[in-house]
Amino acid sequence: KAGVTQTPRYLIKTRGQQVTLSCSPISGHRSVSWYQQTPGQGLQFLFEYFSETQRNKGNFPGRFSGRQFSNSRSEMNVSTLELGDSALYLCASSLSRGPKPNYGYTFGSGTRLTVV
Amino acid sequence: SQQGEEDPQALSIQEGENATMNCSYKTSINNLQWYRQNSGRGLVHLILIRSNEREKHSGRLRVTLDTSKKSSSLLITASRAADTASYFCATDLTSGSRLTFGEGTQLTVNP
Numbered sequence: 628k629a630g631v632t633q634t635p636r637y638l639i640k641t642r643g644q645q646v647t648l649s650c651s652p653i654s655g656h657r658s659v660s661w662y663q664q665t666p667g668q669g670l671q672f673l674f675e676y677f678s679e680t681q682r683n684k685g686n687f688p689g690r691f692s693g694r695q696f697s698n699s700r701s702e703m704n705v706s707t708l709e710l711g712d713s714a715l716y717l718c719a720s721s722l723s724r725g726p727k728p729n730y731g732y733t734f735g736s737g738t739r740l741t742v743v
Numbered sequence: 744s745q746q747g748e749e750d751p752q753a754l755s756i757q758e759g760e761n762a763t764m765n766c767s768y769k770t771s772i773n774n775l776q777w778y779r780q781n782s783g784r785g786l787v788h789l790i791l792i793r794s795n796e797r798e799k800h801s802g803r804l805r806v807t808l809d810t811s812k813k814s815s816s817l818l819i820t821a822s823r824a825a826d827t828a829s830y831f832c833a834t835d836l837t838s839g840s841r842l843t844f845g846e847g848t849q850l851t852v853n854p
């Protein structure tokens with residue numbers, strides 16, 4: 628079956644712009660989580676969605692937002708981009724139905740965002 | 744700070760040797776998971792071990808969990824060059840509702 632699909636794979640944006648990243652989870656997976664990965668901070672949790680509701684949010688400023696659609700596809704948006712937002716953004720889906728990650732995550736290949 | 748801390752940060756071995764990576768965590772967990780990441784790609788789930796389990800196997804992988812010491816180890820037997828990757832442990836905290844990742848161990852397997 629198809630894996631987790633993230634688009635686009637690469638993005639170059641200018642400071643101050645905004646960006647939208649997309650994630651299509653594995654069919655049947657309703658939980659979608661987003662992580663930011665940088666060399667200095669490692670993997671940092673952004674947020675998690677289930678059935679169109681944000682269930683959990685990490686410690687990121689309000690410039691980072693997301694949403695989930697009825698087909699479980701998810702988007703995340705970053706407004707007013709800063710140089711420090713340059714990172715690999717990873718989306719993961721899982722079979723978990725409750726708020727606990729009781730199943731392994733399936734990750735997409737990520738979106739590499741570069742802010743110049 | 745990261746919940747899980749992997750040790751060592753980097754490991755270089757020859758093909759055919761075994762590789763052992765360790766993960767320590769600070770608070771009680773429901774489960775602990777190991778992932779592999781190849782050079783800036785997405786993470787691949789390897790094994791999930793629950794807090795009431797002590798050992799799990801999957802092919803050449805063996806994971807142990809010692810909840811009294813708050814630590815886990817990942818053993819890769821008979822390593823191959825294709826095992827070269829970063830390996831992360833991730834914890835599902837009893838008090839939380841997200842997977843928290845460690846900083847990873849960079850494994851290099853030399854042919």
